Amino acid sequence: MSERTSNRAVPGSVSELLEKLDGTIDDLPKRLKQCASFTRKHLHLIAVSTVSEMARASGVAPSVYMRFCQALGFSGYSEMQGLFRARYTEFRPNYEERLAKLHEEGAVGTGRLLADFAESGHKSLISLANTVTNEGLDCIARGMASARVVHLVGLRRAFTVVSSMSYLFDKLGVPANLHYGVGMLNAAGTIFPGDVLFAVTYAPFSEETVQLAETVAKRGITVFGLTDSDRCPVAEWASAMLIAREDEVAGFRALNASITLTTTLAVAVRALQERS
Amino acid sequence: MSERTSNRAVPGSVSELLEKLDGTIDDLPKRLKQCASFTRKHLHLIAVSTVSEMARASGVAPSVYMRFCQALGFSGYSEMQGLFRARYTEFRPNYEERLAKLHEEGAVGTGRLLADFAESGHKSLISLANTVTNEGLDCIARGMASARVVHLVGLRRAFTVVSSMSYLFDKLGVPANLHYGVGMLNAAGTIFPGDVLFAVTYAPFSEETVQLAETVAKRGITVFGLTDSDRCPVAEWASAMLIAREDEVAGFRALNASITLTTTLAVAVRALQERS
DNA sequence: CCTCGTATGGAATATTTATTCCAATTTGGT
DNA sequence: ACCAAATTGGAATAAATATTCCATACGAGG
Numbered sequence: 001m002s003e004r005t006s007n008r009a010v011p012g013s014v015s016e017l018l019e020k021l022d023g024t025i026d027d028l029p030k031r032l033k034q035c036a037s038f039t040r041k042h043l044h045l046i047a048v049s050t051v052s053e054m055a056r057a058s059g060v061a062p063s064v065y066m067r068f069c070q071a072l073g074f075s076g077y078s079e080m081q082g083l084f085r086a087r088y089t090e091f092r093p094n095y096e097e098r099l100a101k102l103h104e105e106g107a108v109g110t111g112r113l114l115a116d117f118a119e120s121g122h123k124s125l126i127s128l129a130n131t132v133t134n135e136g137l138d139c140i141a142r143g144m145a146s147a148r149v150v151h152l153v154g155l156r157r158a159f160t161v162v163s164s165m166s167y168l169f170d171k172l173g174v175p176a177n178l179h180y181g182v183g184m185l186n187a188a189g190t191i192f193p194g195d196v197l198f199a200v201t202y203a204p205f206s207e208e209t210v211q212l213a214e215t216v217a218k219r220g221i222t223v224f225g226l227t228d229s230d231r232c233p234v235a236e237w238a239s240a241m242l243i244a245r246e247d248e249v250a251g252f253r254a255l256n257a258s259i260t261l262t263t264t265l266a267v268a269v270r271a272l273q274e275r276s
Numbered sequence: 277m278s279e280r281t282s283n284r285a286v287p288g289s290v291s292e293l294l295e296k297l298d299g300t301i302d303d304l305p306k307r308l309k310q311c312a313s314f315t316r317k318h319l320h321l322i323a324v325s326t327v328s329e330m331a332r333a334s335g336v337a338p339s340v341y342m343r344f345c346q347a348l349g350f351s352g353y354s355e356m357q358g359l360f361r362a363r364y365t366e367f368r369p370n371y372e373e374r375l376a377k378l379h380e381e382g383a384v385g386t387g388r389l390l391a392d393f394a395e396s397g398h399k400s401l402i403s404l405a406n407t408v409t410n411e412g413l414d415c416i417a418r419g420m421a422s423a424r425v426v427h428l429v430g431l432r433r434a435f436t437v438v439s440s441m442s443y444l445f446d447k448l449g450v451p452a453n454l455h456y457g458v459g460m461l462n463a464a465g466t467i468f469p470g471d472v473l474f475a476v477t478y479a480p481f482s483e484e485t486v487q488l489a490e491t492v493a494k495r496g497i498t499v500f501g502l503t504d505s506d507r508c509p510v511a512e513w514a515s516a517m518l519i520a521r522e523d524e525v526a527g528f529r530a531l532n533a534s535i536t537l538t539t540t541l542a543v544a545v546r547a548l549q550e551r552s
Numbered sequence: 553c554c555t556c557g558t559a560t561g562g563a564a565t566a567t568t569t570a571t572t573c574c575a576a577t578t579t580g581g582t
Numbered sequence: 583a584c585c586a587a588a589t590t591g592g593a594a595t596a597a598a599t600a601t602t603c604c605a606t607a608c609g610a611g612g
Contacts, residue, residue, distance in 0.1 A: 111410035134387040160440035254539040263530040
C-alpha cells in the first residue's frame with residue numbers, strides 16, 4: 001500500500017478535515033484534486049448523498065471518490081459521511097457542565113473554547129449552504145437592487161448584522177439607511193413606496209422590528225426578512241424570508257451564518273445593479 | 277388492504293407531511309403513534325438516519341416504522357427520506373443534471389456567490405484557529421475579567437465587531453461601554469484607571485481609533501487590540517494584540533474570524549469572572 | 553372465557569450502496 | 583519513442599439497508 005498518503009490520522013471534526021484537505025490537495029493527482037475541490041465547496045451535500053452522487057458531481061468514477069476519502073485518512077466514504085451526519089444526531093452537551101469545565105481548566109480553557117467556536121462556525125456555514133435556497137436569495141437580491149433605498153432594521157444581536165450590511169452597502173454605493181433602535185418608532189415615516197425594508201430578528205423576536213415590518217407592509221412596501229426560525233412573525237409581512245440557523249457553543253451563538261449570508265447579499269445586490 | 281389510511285396522496289412537501297401527520301395521528305394504533313410523535317419532534321433526523329435508527333429512537337421495531345411511512349402515504353421509508361433530502365439539494369428531480377452543470381459551469385448566480393463566501397468563511401476559521409495563540413487570548417480574557425469597565429471602540433467594519441461584543445457583554449452582565457464614532461474624541465474622558473480599552477481596527481487603520489489607544493495608553497490604562505495585520509499601529513500601545521485574518525471573495529471580506537474570536541473572548545471573560 | 557380481527561416484532565428476502573479488484577490508460581522520466 | 587510507475591474507470595464483490603412475510607401476542611365484542 002502506497003504511503004504517499006502518509007498522515008494516517010482520521011479527521012475527527014470538520015476543521016480537521018478541511019485542514020487535511022488543504023494540506024494534501026497539492027500532492028493529489030488530477031482526478032482526486034477534482035474531488036477535493038468539489039467537496040470543499042459542497043461539504044453540505046456529503047451528509048445526504050451517496051458515493052455515486054458525490055462522484056458524479058465531482059466528475060469522477062465512484063471508485064475514485066472512494067480513494068479520495070481514503071487519501072484523507074478515512075477508511076471509506078461511510079466513515080467520512082459519519083462525520084457530517086454526526087452533527088445532526090449529536091447530543092448537545094448542556095452548557096452548565098461546559099462552562100463549569102472551563103473554570104477548572106483555567107489556562108487551557110480559552111484555547112479549547114476558541115476551537116469549539118471555530119468548529120461551531122464551520123457547522124453553521126455548512127448548515128447555511130443546506131438551508132438557503134437559491135430562489136429566495138435571488139429574489140431578495142433583485143428586490144433590493146431595484147429599490148430606491150434599502151432600509152435596514154435589527155435590534156440586539158440583529159443590530160450587529162444590519163450594521164455590517166450598512167457598512168457594506170455604503171462602501172458599495174448602494175443606497176441604504178440603517179435605523180437605530182431609538183428612532184425606530186418614527187422610522188416608518190422615512191420609508192416610501194419604491195423602498196424596501198430588510199428586517200432582521202432572532203427568537204425571541206423583537207416586538208419593535210415586527211411592528212415596523214407590519215406597518216410598512218400594510219402601506220404596500222416590500223419587506224424582506226432574515227431570522228433563525230420559521231416561526232418568525234415577520235414572515236407574515238415579508239415577500240421573502242431568509243433563514244440562517246446558527247450552531248451554538250455552551251448556549252452562545254456567533255453570527256457566522258448570518259454575516260456570511262448578508263455579506264453575500266450585499267455583494268449580489270451591487271453586482272445586479274452593475275449589470276443594468 | 278386496509279383503507280383506514282384512506283388518503284393515498286403522497287405528501288410532496290414537508291408542510292403536507294406535517295398536515296397529514298396531524299390529521300392521522302389520532303386514528304393510529306399505539307406503536308405507530310409513537311413513531312408519529314417522535315418523528316414530529318425530530319423531523320431533521322430523517323434525512324440522515326436509517327429506518328432502524330429512526331425505529332430504535334421511536335422505540336419500535338423497524339418493520340413498524342416502515343408501516344408508519346406507508347400509513348402516511350409513502351411507498352416506504354426511502355420515499356419519505358427523499359422528501360427531506362430534497363431540501364438539501366434544492367431541486368430533487370434534476371439533481372444529477374444540476375450537479376453536473378454546477379461542476380462544469382462557474383455560473384455567477386447568487387448561489388455560487390454564497391458557496392464562495394461560505395468557503396471563504398471556512399478558510400478564515402481555519403486560519404484563526406492556527407494563528408491565535410492561547411496565551412494572547414488568555415491574557416486578554418484575564419485582563420478584561422478583572423477590569424472595572426471594558427471600553428470598546430471600532431469604526432466602519434470594526435464597528436460591527438465591537439457592537440456584537442457590546443451586545444454579548446451586556447447579555448452576560450460584564451460591564452462594558454461601546455463608544456460610537458461621533459463621540460469618540462471625547463471618549464478618553466470617560467476612561468479611568470482600572471478600565472481596559474479594546475480597540476478594533478483593520479487596514480487601512482482608522483486614525484481615530486489609533487489616536488484613542490495612544491491617548492489612554494499614555495495615561496497608563498491597559499489597551500488590547502484586534503486587527504488583521506501585524507503592522508497595526510495600535511500594537512505599539514497595546515499590552516496584547518489579537519490578529520484575525522479574513523479570507524476574501526472578490527475583494528470582500530465577511531467577518532467570520534473576528535466575530536468568532538470576539539464571541540469566544542466574551543464568553544471566556546464571563547467564565548473567568550464567575551470563578552472568583 | 554373464548555374468538556376473531558388487528559397489531560406487533562423478529563427473521564427472511566430484495567435492493568441499494570459501499571468497497572475492492574484489475575485491466576486499460578495515462579504520465580513522467582530517459 | 584519507450585518503459586516503469588502511477589492513476590483511472592468499470593465490473594465484481596461485500597456490506598448495509600430497506601422491505602416484506604409470518605408466527606405470535608393482544609384486545610374488543612360476544
